[in-house]
Amino acid sequence: MADSANWDWGTGEKLISDLDEWKSSFNWVEEPYVSPDGEQIASIVNVDEAEFNVCVNGEVWREDIYDKAWHLRYTPDGRLTALVNENDEWTVAVDGESWENTFDYAWNPIFSKDGGTIAVSFQKDGEYGMARNDAPWEELFANLNCPELSPDGTKTAATVQIEDLGSADIFKFQDGVFTAADDGTPWDSKFVNVWWKSFNHDGSKLAAEIRLNLYDYTIAVNGEPWAKTFASVWKPIFRPGTDSVVAPVKAAGKWTIAEDGNIIWDKGFVQLWQQMFSPDGKKIAAIVAPSFGRWTVAVDGIAWSATIGDMITEMVFSPDSSKVAAIALEDEKWTLIVNGSLWQDTYDMAYQPVFSPDSQMVAAKVEKNKKFTFAINGKTWNQKFDYVWDPVFSPDGKNILARTVEDGKYYRRVIPVNEMIG
Amino acid sequence: MTNPSENKKPMVLDEGLEKGAAKLTQDRIEKTIKQVLEGETGARFKAYVETCVHCGLCSDACHVYLSLDRDPKYSPAGKVKRTIGEIIKRNGKVDAQFIKEASVVASTECNLCKRCAMYCPFGIDTAYMMLIVRRICHKLGVTPLYIQDTAHSHAATMNQMWVKEDEWIDTLQWQEEDAREEIPNLRIPLDKVGADIMYSVIAPEPKFQPHLIYDMAIIMNTAGINWTMPSEPGWDNSDMAMFTGDNELCARLKKEHFDLAARLKVKKIVMGECGHAFRSVYDVGNRMLGWRMHPFNTIHAIEFYYDLLKTGKIKIREKYKKSVTLHDPCNVSRGRGLHDKARWVINQICEDFTEMYPNREHNYCCNAGGGVVNCGPPYKIKRVTSNRVKAEQVAKTGAEILITPCHNCHSGMDDILAYYNIEMHTKFICEIINEVMVKPEEA
Amino acid sequence: MNNFNTLYNLVTGPLVWLTFLVFIGGSVYKIRQLFSLVNNKEKFIYSYMSLKFSLRSLAHWVVPFATVNWRKHPVMTVMTFLFHFCLVLMPLFLTAHVTIIHEAWGIRWVTLPDGIADTMTMIVIAGALFFLIRRFTLREVRYLSVASDYVLVAIVAAPFVTGFLAYHHILNYQLMLILHILSGEIMLMAIPFTRFSHMLYAIFTRTYIGSEFGSVRHARDW
């Protein structure tokens, strides 16, 4: 993440670009993306038949056009990336510069937390691998799924197929033809399936959900399965700063949390997933269904008493680890839930909550009747926009960076929080 | 329609069953049966077993029974008798040969269509009982080869047809490019966070019928829908694991699907013209994950077309001329009550619609559903011969086009039409809409 | 004569108590067992139960010819409804039965004229015969039938046959009376522990499927 301290936090309004003007310059303008600091807005634009470019603040990225371009995204450190095709070759373009390596296909770019690393999955001559910062794996595979990038951006991993599998050869499949490739090097062991995975803090350990046969699920760490198996498991994570792995497991018909194979929560749930450590590494929160059809959050095995009918997602811890916020859905209406309290206002859509640096405030982008705004500490800001991006708190927590579109124009504003909830 | 003389039953050799059964031990069979019946079933199973009065009233519900000269073996309760009934009678002490046969009964002689639940005075759900048999067979590793392979594909790639991740995206971009010949600025927006609708399809579309994605792209663009298609796995809404009894995998597939919709921040999932996929998202996978209903508003294409036509978002230039009939897919009629909307849509777009009887909730299954068509070539002849009633019913309409908004129904009906020499062609609704609607900039 | 008296005292004394104990206790046990299974293993069922759709489903299935399948089998439908109607109501409103209860506990309710009761008895017997013949002659029913199905027909017919014989003083009255009481007791005691338990479970299976069809599947279940 780029250091937001260096951003322009002077309160006020900047008109960054008139998007309606873009529309007259191009055949079509695709959905825009804005930089984390709000200073840029960009879209893929169609110039002519099968001719694409990227427009940033009204300027095209470069002279030459692309035959195709898609998946425009800003990295957390503010670089603009897209997947682009020229002369039937795909690659990653970063701020208008294409990677040197090209592929028959490239997709699913993932960024490290600080944005310094970009990884993609690729296919070349029918073989599959990943590339990290323009460096492709040396060994390629028959297929690739469930890619992962280590938090520090030093390692990539994915599920790979390491043996040929004839059509409808169910017996060979059941002997295991998949493994995880850690930075392109497959584990020694083969499994029936390998799914989602996580790296530890320094990328030295890789844990993945695996299926040993059609029935026994467990977690493998660097290729070594846990001693115990379960009826099912979900994506594992590492306990911060350690090599211990924590994963949701289904045992005796109930979901709970296991660490290194041993169940650590004494309570079972109808469902449990998206477990997460608090920033101080001391607490585990997870999204749970305490009873059939009811959802909430459990922290260290204790479920909030408030439950909701349809979904809880986008869970986050406050920086001081004292609070958990998430969005909650019931009957097609979203709201926020913070430490077990549901907010009163409901929305057609809510986005991931954002805590202020001092953990005292929580804000989120919300949508109602096709208009967008922010909800802060349970209140909905009375200004409405045609579009907004997620709110960003200033380092002192006094202001919010509002990146908004009104009447076809993109504005960057820094607004005192007091003004918004006053 | 001609009635083929060779009605003799072919020898079926299914390696999945043979090799699977060869690996069984008596101990494993008994333990597994006990585990499933005691550990996984509950009140429904007990009530169904004890309440059935052997009255045979469910027989007339089943197209397999009706088509195979009312052979009682194939009646719903007959199939329960041959599987669960025997297991209970022998107190779980059945052998590998029995398991193999039970697997054939449950996986290839019942489509889990639930028509019989509407005919039994007690509402006994034979489809549920057959799923329990399939669950036991899954746990014993005795599942027909082709559907098992499909389940493996789901497990490895999260889609039904071993479609690789790049192939999927490439197909979407290729369809988008093709469709731009018709509507120059058309888009299939990929991964558009915050779109109103996520459109999902089953893997046979990118694999064999990409033109259906094309048709939908034309419809979406014409109607001005804020929509997206996902580039990531989870895009495939189909689910054969639900039919092999691999409930854990079924749950995993639906989790990927719903997770994707949650990440894309859409308000609604619109599913293509597929019945079983709809069932898995709407009624089965959601429950396996702990959801009472689907967490997102999830609608089948029929309902989507209905809304588009009702609100005037798409308009019809000239109705389709050929005479059409409709085969109601079980999973969206008996499974979701969309039969009247389907008729309304068809009457809006077609000039000459003829009903087949019985219809709506009372339709006969195509005999491809419930994973039966996915059990593959070894059972093809059996599958068409055991749905003679469907052939007769369809032939009687005399229509030129058989509309059925479901992929499995298409496969099943195509085979039936071919086998019984019925001069009729199958079509999806979107194909007709695309032919008859007003388009923004006709090329 | 003495033997008859002892037997008579037995079947009208301790056996009556035993019968009610087994019938009521057994029924309660069976229903509780079903609910404990739901609570322990299929709790989700509750969240789908809907009163409206339960009633909608019941309303169709308890009315003759109100469902497609009832219409498809007119003779079976007529016999099923007549049989069950008479089977349940005739014993409850038979003058002789009500009189016995009145003498024992001092409560009474309306009774059926004997002639009608007699006809109803014959209907039950005819119904049992019909079911028996159906089991023998219809291929799909014969295939499903097991020995206990025939025994159950006999159990249900017995109290009515013997009651009919006793009422009309055919054969030995006293013997018939004792057999009548005894077979009635056997039938009641069999309800919770045989397929007769459909009497207890039908309402649950019916309302469950009715709820699923109504509120989830948005489809008719008849």
Ligand code: SF4
């Ligand atoms: S195919 Fe349909 S009607 Fe026949 S037994 Fe199976 S669920 Fe019942």
Ligand code: SF4
């Ligand atoms: S399932 Fe129902 S209709 Fe079929 S035999 Fe049993 S009780 Fe009769």
